[in-house]
Amino acid sequence: MLVGYMRVSKADGSQTTDLQHDALIAAGVGPERVYEDRASGKRDDRPELAACLKGLRDGDTLVVWKLDRLGRDLRHLVNIVHDLTEHGIGLKVLTGQGAAIDTTTASGKLIFGIFAALAEFERELISERTTAGLVAARARGRTGGRPFKMTPAKVRLAMASMGKPDTHVGDLCAELGVTRQTLYRHVSPAGELRDDGKKVLSRR
Incomplete structure (x- = not known):
């Protein structure tokens, strides 16, 4: 079963989901199986996304218009798709930079595997920079962490x-x-x- 998710950043009516909605319907998603949020992609409290992910079942495919409608950054996207994959759920992106992603196909899985590798690489770089910064600070007599409450x-x-x-x-x-x-x-x-x-x- 195909399930659609769409999102716009503003809840004041200045942005519409018409284009996303039409694309999802054209892709075969039933109107009753479309979830919609009106919130920034950076926000964690997106109730319709939470309801959408909770309602997906093994064998379903989540369809989004563009990849940025789903996640707030690369690592967030990787985590979402990892959870979907573990539960036997596919992801299909209709247009934009992630249009090659369709985890129900072998080529789509390969593309997303590259994304996952890049996200892991980013995490390692951040960890290395943090460690190097702490070492440099200690060499100058400074220590990391919160300031002590007690002097x-x-x-x-x-x-x-x-x-x-x-x-x-x-x-x-x-x-x-x-x-x-x-x-x-x-x-x-x-x-x-x-x-x-x-x-x-x-x-x-």
Whole structure:
């Protein structure tokens, strides 16, 4: 069974799906089996796409007018088609740059395999660049990740305050700008230094 999906970026009526709809019907998709979203391709919350993918069954073929109607980027597209393939569902693109893709045919599978390889290559490049950046930063004395919530000064203030009977933990957390969990991870209720607190004080 053929199932169609179409999308326009704006929901204000300034864009129509007439061209996509006509193309899907001409390709053999029944009018009652066409799903439509009015949202940017970059958005994750596309309810009709979610309903379309959920309703597909083994042996069905998802038909789209252009490849960019389906996914927000190459990796997203690869992931969608990978999931479709695992469930025995085909994908057919009618026009545009991806018109050669028809995963129900051998040549279409080959074309999409090239796309998948490019997406994997992109992931590896991003990983390599990230790793190289971290190595370069460490060589200059910098470390990656989020800034620490607790500073040496905050740890010392917490140690001095927690040992006092009149200290209100909630007020102290507000003053330090941390949660109770973070505070207790660094300093005990008696004001004793804990492992995380020792790490903070040992930092340069």
